[in-house]
Structure formats: C-alpha cells, structure tokens
Amino acid sequence: MPDALALLKTxxxxKPDQLQGPPPSAADLDTMLTIAARVPDHGKLVPWRFIVFEGDHREEAGAAIASAYAAKYPDASGDQIYFETNRLARAPLVVGVVSSPVESAKIPAVEQQLSAAAAAQNLLLAAHALGYAACWLTEWYAYDAQVARAFGLDDHEKFIGFVHIGRFDGTPEDRPRPKLADIVTRFEA
Known part of the structure; x- marks a missing residue:
C-alpha cells in the first residue's frame, strides 16, 4: 500500500469512459465503502448512504435516467437516449453517494451534507489506495427528482454525486492546480 502522502499527491x-474492468471485487468494494464511511460526522448521525450500481443493473438504472431525460426533452434523438441509457454503464461499477440528513436541533443540514461529501472523497481515496481509478461526477441526473425517485431516494435526500470506479492502464494526466499564494491568506488582527 502506498504511503499516505504519496497516495494523496497522486x-x-x-473519465468514466476510460475506466475498464474487471470491477472491484466484493471484498475491495466493502473496504472502499467502510473507508468512505469513516468521515467527520458530528453527532454520529450517519447522514449519508450509498447505492451500488453494478453488472446489468447499471443499464437498468440507465433506463430510468433515459426515461427522465426523454420526459425533459421529448424531441431527444435516439442517439441522445442511447447515451443517457448508458450513463452508469461507462464504468465497471458506480456508487451513488446520497446525502440523507437527519433531523437535529444541534447539527445543521449543511454540515450533514458536507459529511456526505467527505464520504464521497474518502471513496475516491480508498479506490486509489486499492489500485483502482475513479471519478466523482454530478451530472444533470444527480439533481433530477424523477431519477431520485427511481433510485429510491426519500424526499429529504439528495445525491452528492456518482463515483465511477474501474481500472485504468496508464498514469492519468494531472490538471493545473492552484498556487498556494492564490488561495491562502493568513489572518492578522
């Protein structure tokens, strides 16, 4: 296992369409989800959950996405509907990360949503640590009420995003990162 700093730096x-199979084993997926759940969680509310899309169920879920797309865009072409049907089939495995806030007088919903986002980030890091590649996407369907209902979300729940996981042969290109001088200030009273 790579050391922690090397892992974080790399x-x-x-992109989902660059991810190949085979998908993570059941044991690797359990490890990833266990690590994803080890996030700051003020009040121990567990204000998130995961939906795993694997095997043929990715295409079944894609049919729900395509149905929502067709309802929004009745003039959509067959190619567009086909693309939407395959949204979750681009990667060998996809995990939907759901913000599921719990009623609390002490912990605001936004803090609980941030905990869910931390779970998504931990999932990315766990996948990387186990030798997989991943991508966290929040495309239009992450915000669509019809898709949310089709995937079993309650009215108070929202998708944080979809983490696409697979294998990548090569080294992913890095993107430009901000200079610390541009994003760090020091408070002085």
Missing part, C-alpha cells in the same frame, strides 16, 4: 480523476 490521486487523479479518470
């Missing part, structure tokens, strides 16, 4: 996103 994590990159890989």
């Amino acid at each position: 994590r990159r996103s890989v």
Whole structure:
C-alpha cells in the first residue's frame, strides 16, 4: 500500500469512459465503502448512504435516467437516449453517494451534507489506495427528482454525486492546480 502522502499527491480523476474492468471485487468494494464511511460526522448521525450500481443493473438504472431525460426533452434523438441509457454503464461499477440528513436541533443540514461529501472523497481515496481509478461526477441526473425517485431516494435526500470506479492502464494526466499564494491568506488582527 502506498504511503499516505504519496497516495494523496497522486490521486487523479479518470473519465468514466476510460475506466475498464474487471470491477472491484466484493471484498475491495466493502473496504472502499467502510473507508468512505469513516468521515467527520458530528453527532454520529450517519447522514449519508450509498447505492451500488453494478453488472446489468447499471443499464437498468440507465433506463430510468433515459426515461427522465426523454420526459425533459421529448424531441431527444435516439442517439441522445442511447447515451443517457448508458450513463452508469461507462464504468465497471458506480456508487451513488446520497446525502440523507437527519433531523437535529444541534447539527445543521449543511454540515450533514458536507459529511456526505467527505464520504464521497474518502471513496475516491480508498479506490486509489486499492489500485483502482475513479471519478466523482454530478451530472444533470444527480439533481433530477424523477431519477431520485427511481433510485429510491426519500424526499429529504439528495445525491452528492456518482463515483465511477474501474481500472485504468496508464498514469492519468494531472490538471493545473492552484498556487498556494492564490488561495491562502493568513489572518492578522
């Protein structure tokens, strides 16, 4: 296993259509999800959950996405509907990360949503640590009410995003990163 700093410095996103199989084993997926759940969670509310899309169920989920797309865009072409049907089939495995806030007088919903986002980030890091490549996407369907219902979300739940996981042969290109001088200030009273 790579050391922690090397792991953090080398994590990159890989586009879903560049991810190959085989998908993570059941044991690797359990490890990833266990690590994803080890996030700051003020009040121990567990305000997130995961939906795993694997095998042929990716295409079944894609049919729900395509149905929502067709409802939004009745003039959509066959090619567009085909593309939407395959949204979750681009990668060998996809995990939907769901923000599921819990009613709390002490912990605001936004803090709980940030905990869910941390779970998505931990999932990316766990996949990388196990030798997989991944990409966190929030495309239009992450915000669509019809898709949310089709995937079993309750009214108070929202997708944080979809983490696409597979294998990548090569080294992903890095993108430009901000200079610390541009993003760091020091408070002085």
